[in-house]
Amino acid sequence: MSAPARGPAAPLDEDTFREAMSHLATAVSIVTTTDDHGRRWGFTAGSVVSVSLGPPLLLVGVDNRSSCLNALTGSREFAVNVLGERHRHLATLFARHGAARFDGADAHAFGPWPGSQDGPPLLADTNAAYRCTTVNSVPAGDHHLVIGQLTGLVTHERAEPPLVWYRRAFVTTGDPQQ
Template identity: 40%
Template sequence: MTVTPGLASPGLATADLFRSAFRRHAAGVAVITARGDAGPVGFTATSLASVSAEPPLLSFGIGTGSSSWPAVSVAEYVGVHVLGEHQEGLAATFARSGADRFAAPTAWREGPGGVPVLDGVLAWLVCRVVGRVPAGDHRVVLAEVLSGDPAGEGRPLLYHQGRYHGLGD
């Protein structure tokens, strides 16, 4: 076993260390939506990941304390929306707690399976939830892509160092 100098003993990192390290990791920005008993719900996610092409599977994380978690915890279908750099305001709206995320100026419609589909995004997908894996104070949701539209134009919105950014050349 190799011991790294300055590392007295392996232990758990602090939440501050973890957050600080991941602030340096640029991530694409997506909005996840679902139909809830009291209406549509949604949240901004930077944890979207491709899992498999055959079958087409993706994953995202959601905190169990999130206002969207009660709906996502039982939803059969979710919407996944890849945001463009022109949609910083939309990302901020869906990241804000207590906001009516589906009020004007948010443009949306009901899509397949009753899933709220946002207008003007780079791509949207409707997915069937196939698993919810406990991961600390979050759940990793696994979902199979059923339909969608990748026809949006533009460049992706990124999240880095606690702020939204466009993709630089």
Template identity: 40%
Template sequence: MTDMSTTTPQPVAPGEFRTLMSEFPTGVSVVTTHDREGRAWGMTCSSLCSLSVSPPTVLVCLRAESPTLAALLESGTFAVNLLHGEERSTAELFASGDADRFDRVPWKPGPGGPHLLDQTHAIADCRVSRTADGGTHVVVFGEVLGVTTAPDRPPLLYGRRRYSSWPEA
């Protein structure tokens, strides 16, 4: 018999953790920024949450080796583009890492980063206020400086490893 009081619990395996998190549906965003030369960068991100209303702050978690993260930290600004329900293809494109992704979707420059106006139902322009180590990811705290919305578009959702859209009212 094992004495449970002296056994140190071990973390679950990565696959088991991914299975757990797939059970938590979330919205889908594309985090965009620009580098010093003005080149657009972006990646799909479902690790996003609100942190504070005062100051208005969101958290995004980006892969530590991501070139988008490097450009974001260099510029100090980013945009969170919340995709609308018909934009699974945009989510997949920005998750793919294709070098020409900004050539394949319409976008406009924004104060925080590129705005994907046709693909979104809301956009937040943010300034990096700080970062934190998150293991394989970096947690970026973004103070929200501006918001653009198109509330008539339902959000794109992701959970159980599939995409869906918010149901109509």
């Protein structure tokens, strides 16, 4: 059964908005950075979009309650690691509040950028990864919007089906891309 259509004058509460937005499928990424002490930080993100082709800019939304907020907004660079279906367990881990995300068996999955020993953690077998220099951070409601200029790129020719967040669950889209 469908919910009745709402006109522009009807008030929209958070639960209704959250339910409506669950119908908007979004690619899942793990956004990573390091703080001034070299500590690695990361979180699962569904709010990642391209902003500009010239210069190449990305926008990442991060919840104001996230344990990664200060690290991300205070860092000079970050990475967006685009997940495939095999990364479901990492997406779940990095979405948990208070989780030790870079401890344990999955810590080895993240390494340095090719040709470099510094920078934000790179997920080695990701479908794509974008290294960005932070150019702006803007508060927006209960989130911050962090904008970064692309400074590095890693892609794989034969990417697996992407991991997608849809109706409050991680799903995949089907066949691998050629």
